[in-house]
Amino acid sequence: MAAFLTGWMTAHGFSAHIDEAGNAVGERGSGPLTVVLLGHIDTVPGEIPVRVEGDVLYGRGSVDAKGSFCTFVAAVAGLPGEALAGARFVCIGATEEEAPSSRGARAAMSRYRPDLVLIGEPSGWAGLTLGYKGRLVARLHVQKDNFHTAGEGTSAADDLTEAWFRVRAWAAQAAGGGIFDSVQATLQSLSARTDGLAQIAEGTVGLRLPLGVPPHSAETALRELLRDLPITLTFTGHEAAVRHPKDNALTRALRVAIRERGGTPVFKVKTGTSDMNVVAERWLVPTVAYGPGDSALDHTPDEHLDLGEYDRAVGVLTAALTRLAAAGRGQDSGT
Template identity: 25%
Template structure:
């Protein structure tokens, strides 16, 4: 089965977070056919295979889940469309095929190849892997960035939930006092004006992701809540950011509000002088491209593992990252084949640099 057929089969399995069972079975079948050592599906539906035993010890991790929203799977010559075509089944497939090609060419290092669950939601997959495996020297995560780009850093993330309670009035008397929705809208406007337009990697950004308020169509809402997704660079601390948000809440909401950090992810910046980065630069160059380090405003499993294991880690994979989580996911199959070659060459180079 060629790369194109494998990807089409993967995309035809709809696998949003918490529904990874079917795609996990397919990935395991692929690994068996490709002669990976004893691939297993663990308790969190990760697919894992550990191969080889010599240095270096390399952890390769793509994710098998997608965001919700089914898309039509179709092909047009080299273009493949479907949910996960960009984020990130193409990258997962490139890691699997790249590892296999490297081993076929004589790579003797220890490689843990994994397809993780829950990356787009609660990170249950990577957290379970962290509990059960350790001792690796380098990590490579599969996410879109383009075959010439190495993602060397991600921002941290705070997901903050803010709730407000106020008095309620007949809708015809809404002028009597600001209600809970009014107040949260004012709060979000202030936060958006401060952080909403920041595009620089070294700045704090914020986006509203959920808003809920009101129960009856003839009464002003008594309570309302919203989620704010905050991304921040390594130069800023969580404490500083929370204090800034508390300042806005205190001055706008005044009282009768609560806030909670629903989830948090620490920022991660890779060691750009590490053998891992050097080997991937070499692998990209060998395939006729000019390597480039990029830093993304998002976050991923690399943040979690990089901060826990404290090893050099990068993210690499085919595809236009701006199409992630959109209704326009499309990948050029030639990008996947190019990424496979880069991964294989990079692993061979990494092995050669071991002393």
């Protein structure tokens, strides 16, 4: 995938390479303003036959999120020469966004110092995503001496189930005024077995966290909540929630471009996480997630992208980037 994308970018006027994290990176322009367009090119598992039916493209990654990254490179490839004189555009097709490592985004975060950032995620062509909830994954392990089921005491599975009930109740009482401001807890896996002389029960709980509950605070709360149970806890995926301001040069340029094409800009926040969460700790600049498609189709067997919407998104982004580059050259952007 990275080789294909860097080949396409090279053929369309980019200076392109594959970096040490496996990211497909392409650059155009030499102006004083640096705009990073970070999308991910990995997908969740699942084969969906790739096909076009009418104006609709079916396939894994068409929405989440190769469609968004292709929007980025198509828009930058179509920029006029004066835009390339006003800004430097860096398109990064990142690896491992669908894994806890976020390897591609972390490599980019340490290398670039952008003035503006676009994250490639489906928002709809007229949508602008400002924030994502945080994430924490808890893995629970219980191991106890085996005993006859007619005896007294709790089984390993009993203890694990009790732990899940407590976590679910804690999340419910921590709820805020809406889904973006609440703690969401999901039981992602659950298993129990007898292994010789031992009972073993294991489970994975995923937490989606609001701005007011940092991952390390949630970890501390769960350790205290479950400290009287014979459970070993392991935590991964410590991603803090993020929400960017809605009024800045980047959002204004996008809003103007959407209205010019007959759309009504809509600001959104998402209950999932993205590479926006990862880079926010270091890239303290105006940031928006943008891309065509319906995020409700992410990870589903029916993932598909309307190609007319894709074209509109490319047009919006081309116009917005041109406007931003004009501002980068010291001109009045008119936003």
